[in-house]
Amino acid sequence: MIDHPRIPLAGVIGSPVAHSKSPRLHTHWLKTYDIRGYYIPMDVAQSDLKEVIAALPKAGFVGVNVTIPHKETVLALADVVTDRAALIGAANTLIFRKDGRIHADNTDGYGFIANLKQNAPGWTASAGPAAVIGAGGGARAVIASLIEVGVPEIRLANRTRNRAEALRSEFGAKVIVHDWVQAGNMLEDATTVVNTSSLGMEGKPEFRIPLDALSPKAVVTDLVYTPLRTTLLEQAAAIGCVTVDGLGMLLHQAAPAFERWFGTRPEVDQATRDAVLGA
Structure with a gap:
């Protein structure tokens, strides 16, 4: 029996979330750096947020981005909150650590x-x-x-x-x-x-x-x-x-999260902008 390594998963949680450019951005970086992984949008209601976040690491998720309306709520669901996330009062990035703890950060x-x-x-x-x-x-x-x-x-x-x-x-x-x-x-x-x-x-x-x-x-x-x-x-x-x-802010805030999840620091360059804009 072949023991296949687990493919890392990440995504963005919000409601609505279909408009998000983050899946296009992270998918571009995954392909550019030849990383086996996936990044998907997830429309999650407030009432389901706690249950969904608790389940994601079990399904192979290494982390998620968080957008409206969950950026403030997720702070209470995290085990570790960075100083900057606490100061801003919101998180846009969750890292699911190997020790089972949820790390909340804000890279905006x-x-x-x-x-x-x-x-x-x-x-x-x-x-x-x-x-x-x-x-x-x-x-x-x-x-x-x-x-x-x-x-x-x-x-x-x-x-x-x-x-x-x-x-x-x-x-x-x-x-x-x-x-x-x-x-x-x-x-x-x-x-x-x-x-x-x-x-x-x-x-x-x-x-x-x-x-x-x-x-x-x-x-x-x-x-x-x-x-x-x-x-x-x-x-x-x-x-x-x-x-x-404002597009550059979206691109740059994503880079630290991608690095934490997938182990490679991506470059924000013209190809990145073109990929997100669909050029």
Whole structure:
């Protein structure tokens, strides 16, 4: 009898999850590095989450990505939670360890910074204030990572001010909350501008914050990547800013997870982007 090695499995858990680009991304890397493994999307209801996660390691899963609406809930199901996942209050990556313990991490902030460094090579965190639009889960990861790399001041505006105030109370005095109607004013002398809201996404309200105060020396990035070139990025490029689309964050946040699951650190290159975009 031949003893076949177990083929490692990974995937993404969310609801809905059919739109996720992660299966295309990880499948590309599995093929590129000639790794015997599979990555599949799994639509899992909140009521089934605990039972499903407990069963996956028994079926050969080495880990999963976690997306909406489970990113906060899974922290309570993990045995080990990294400092950055605890700080952000959410996990996007679970690693099923050989000792049976579940390790929860959040690589969104890492992906955000790695995307900036790759696609805006002259960017430096300490150059000046950052302006962040939106106060949801994406903003938490962005703010935590900006503080970690040394941004001196973070200006934050959200349509519902109390959500922005809640982030200020968690992340401290470096975060300064601005009224939503004055969001355009916080762009003045900002060297980094980040849209973490859904404004400008296909099917969502348009991005209407005026960019009159935006300096052409600023680096502007958008977490939205459908469309790839958002209204914010188009307008910022016309002003003369270096712009960075949101797809790179998706690619870079996936790399550490792939390495933990499959043992190879993948490269985020043009072929990776093309594979995910279906080019």
